[in-house]
Each structure stands twice: as structure tokens, then as C-alpha cells.
Amino acid sequence: MATICLLGGVEEVGGNKILISGRDGSIFIDFGLNLKKKREYDVGHGLERINRILRNYLLIGILPEIRGIYRKDIAGYEELLKSSREINVDGCIISHGHLDHYGSVVFLKPEISIATSRSMKALIEHSIETSGRTGIDREVFIYKDRRYEELKKIGEAGESLEEVERPIIIFEEYKKIKDIPVDVTPMPIDHSVPATFGLYIEVDKTSIAYTSDIRLHGTVSRYTRLFIEKVENVDYLLIEGTRIQDSTIKSEEEVKNETISESLKKKGKLISVVISSLDIDRLKTMIDAARECNRVPVLSPRLFHLIKTLKDVESRVNLPRLEDVRVYFEKRSIIHDGYFLGSRYYRGWLKELYENLESRDILIKAEEISKNQEEYLFIFSGLQYISELVELNPIPGSLIIESTSEPHDEEQEIEWEKVENWIRLLRLDRRWIHASGHANREDLIEIIKQIKPKTVIPIHTENPREFKKLLEKEGGIKVEILREGEEVNINLR
Numbered sequence: 001m002a003t004i005c006l007l008g009g010v011e012e013v014g015g016n017k018i019l020i021s022g023r024d025g026s027i028f029i030d031f032g033l034n035l036k037k038k039r040e041y042d043v044g045h046g047l048e049r050i051n052r053i054l055r056n057y058l059l060i061g062i063l064p065e066i067r068g069i070y071r072k073d074i075a076g077y078e079e080l081l082k083s084s085r086e087i088n089v090d091g092c093i094i095s096h097g098h099l100d101h102y103g104s105v106v107f108l109k110p111e112i113s114i115a116t117s118r119s120m121k122a123l124i125e126h127s128i129e130t131s132g133r134t135g136i137d138r139e140v141f142i143y144k145d146r147r148y149e150e151l152k153k154i155g156e157a158g159e160s161l162e163e164v165e166r167p168i169i170i171f172e173e174y175k176k177i178k179d180i181p182v183d184v185t186p187m188p189i190d191h192s193v194p195a196t197f198g199l200y201i202e203v204d205k206t207s208i209a210y211t212s213d214i215r216l217h218g219t220v221s222r223y224t225r226l227f228i229e230k231v232e233n234v235d236y237l238l239i240e241g242t243r244i245q246d247s248t249i250k251s252e253e254e255v256k257n258e259t260i261s262e263s264l265k266k267k268g269k270l271i272s273v274v275i276s277s278l279d280i281d282r283l284k285t286m287i288d289a290a291r292e293c294n295r296v297p298v299l300s301p302r303l304f305h306l307i308k309t310l311k312d313v314e315s316r317v318n319l320p321r322l323e324d325v326r327v328y329f330e331k332r333s334i335i336h337d338g339y340f341l342g343s344r345y346y347r348g349w350l351k352e353l354y355e356n357l358e359s360r361d362i363l364i365k366a367e368e369i370s371k372n373q374e375e376y377l378f379i380f381s382g383l384q385y386i387s388e389l390v391e392l393n394p395i396p397g398s399l400i401i402e403s404t405s406e407p408h409d410e411e412q413e414i415e416w417e418k419v420e421n422w423i424r425l426l427r428l429d430r431r432w433i434h435a436s437g438h439a440n441r442e443d444l445i446e447i448i449k450q451i452k453p454k455t456v457i458p459i460h461t462e463n464p465r466e467f468k469k470l471l472e473k474e475g476g477i478k479v480e481i482l483r484e485g486e487e488v489n490i491n492l493r
């Protein structure tokens, strides 16, 4: 009997966790972190204390109550799961590198294999390395036994390994994923992070398509179109609905043109742009916009590291050209005007990056930008980087463009009022210019009508009933609203 069960992303955006079981075994599709729920209960990070994090997350409902899937080193949750069902899960497939789709993988036991593409893995590793993520949040691909250190102190650590690599399956597009008990074929689709995959799943003769986060208006919409073609007439379509109540649409081209026209109004002043940390399309758009305004694009070291990471794994992702790009040299040290690379305040990846770039004429210091503000367009990710603008001493009335939306990652978790305080303090003018990573209402309906599934199951949306309303008008397509944790038999109907 094949079943499907939504364990997250039900009437909420993000935190997708889908359990699919068939004759041969069970798998998870995504095992994301519900950032909203986490925020609601996170008082001064008390939630995160290592010896009770798993228990607290179960209690709050950030993690589903299932036995047999969680790591055993940070126990303390057994009582909570006493009456829960036990499931043996063989693998977890990650659809893309946004935390709300993979962030809870760190709580899975290390026997469960993790399936990802090569580029996606590199993107996630880049995020872990450069975002200041600490503790257990880093353990997506590496599992670190939390008992080890204390057991070692009392001489009882034995042979147990402190750190093990989780079993990783690297999948290829359009090829069935190996070594998992359900047939799953990943296909690239367009979203605001590269290496995003829709999935075609076959379990006990039932077919399911999962869109992951998807759009039709981005730069590689041809991927989305091809996915739609290949999954036509599936039995079940699991579709995201972040923007099912939103009709607005803006393309990358429009983002570029608006950025150019706003920048041209700011002669003599500094332009800075904040983008999402993995949005390479947007980075490319902003670099192009800078060139068209005759400004030199200056990238935060983190964004440069992102491109470098993908280059290093020979990713097929379309990357921006970097020949005229400069990289911002952050001041971190106490001595040498802040630029002493021997300082411990330059973390590993940053120090390494700067050391590699130092001999080339690519690094640029705040003083140089500050002197000739009209010559640069400064691009960074992560809202907390806004305080770095102080170093650039922007002329009052300089422009800051916010080119980001949904909080997918920890650096967007920062409260907006604080950002606004900085913007006021620095007397900046502010514009919001953004194209969403998600399809709008009309495109979602178009995707469904072209796929022609027998049944639609909305996920990753606060308004699943909206699908029902919209599709019942069209006639013929059934919409099923699943409750969280409800196990639905999918091949007997």
C-alpha cells in the first residue's frame, strides 16, 4: 500500500516534510525547518540549548512526532514519543538549498541517507560555512555525536566516533536516484536559488509530481516548462502555493531596468543593494545593472565566495561574469586600520578568500569606495550587513535597494525595524525592487492545468483552500487538502 503523509508545510509557508511509503520502504522528500514557528517560541535562544533542543522542537511542533527517525545522542524526547508511530525511513531527498526545505535534516539519525545534487550540496555547504551558523545547525552532511565530549571526560567514550559523514547520495538530473526504496527522478526547475529540483515519484504504480518551490517568470523558466511536460497526467500533484493569493508578477528584466532608472537618479551618491544570500540570478541582474549605469559592481565577500564555490565544483549553473567585479575588503582587526589578516576576527573562509585575492587587484577597501561613491554599486546579502555601510560613509540621500523577500535563511531572520533604524541613521533612501521566487496565482493555475493531474495536493501555502476555490471553477481537477500527520492511502483509489 502506498501512502503519503505531510509532516510540515501544511497551511504554512516552508518547513516542508513529506513522507512517502511504499511496498519497499519509506523516504522523506525535504525535511525543512519552519522558521516562523521557531521564531514564535525562541526567547533569547533558550529554545536552542543542545540538551533539550529536540524535545522542545517536538513539543512546539517544529518536528513531527514519529519514532525511529531522530538522532539518539541528544535524547530526552522519548517520553514525548511514547505513543507515536514508528517508521523506518531509508533516505531523505532535498529539493533545494533553502533552509525551510532542508534545515531539520540535522535532527535525523545518521543512518538515514541524504540525497542532493552536487551543486546543491556545494550551496548548502557554502551557507553553513559563511552564515555564522553554529552548533547542531551545521550538521546537515556531518553528524557529530554530542555525547562524545562528556563521555570522553569520564573515560567512557569507547570506540564511538565523534564525527561521521552522513551517507550522501549525489543525484543527477533526469536520472532515477539510486539506493532508495522509491523511484524518484529529479528534474531542474526555476526558483530563486539554482539547483532546485521538481521530483517525479513512482511508488507502487502510483505517480506523484512534487514542484518544490517553483516559478514560470524567472530566467530559466524553460526548466519549469520541461518539468511540466515530463510529469503530465500524474496521479497526484504536490504543488507549492506561497503566492496563491497574489497576482503580481515582475521579471528579472524589470528588476534590472528599475534598478538602473533609480540608480541614474542618484548621481554622485552611493547605491547599495541587498539580495537573498543564494539568489545568483539576482546577483547577475545587479551586476548587469551596475555595468549599464557605468558603476563598478562591488560584491560582499560572501557573494564572491558563493560564485567561487560553484565554480570549484564545476557546476553547470549559469554564473555571472566577474572580470570587472571588485570584492569588498571587510575591516575586522584591531590593528593595521582593521585590515590585519592575521587577526582571529577573520574567520577561516574569509581569511582564506582574502589571502587568495590579496595579490590581485580585486579587493577594494571602504576608504576607496567612500571617496568615489558615484563609481560603485555595492551588492551584499544578509540584512545584518547593513551595519557595514557605516564604513562606507554614504552621502545622505544615497540609495539602498532591498531586492529580497521571503525569509529563507537565518540572516533574513533579523527584525525589520532594526534595519529601518540603520537606514534612518544613515539617511538613506530606500526602494524595494524584487521579483519573487514563487509563481503567482495565475501561473500556479496554468502549471496545474498543463500537468492535468488527477488530484492536486497543495503544500507550502497558508491558503490551500484557495486552490479548491480556483480549480473547482475550472472543473475536473480534484483538490485534496491534507491535514498535518494524516496518512493517506494513494493507490487504492
Ligand SMILES: [Zn+2]
Pocket (backbone or CB within 6 Å): 096, 098, 191, 213, 408, 437
Ligand atoms: Zn525555496
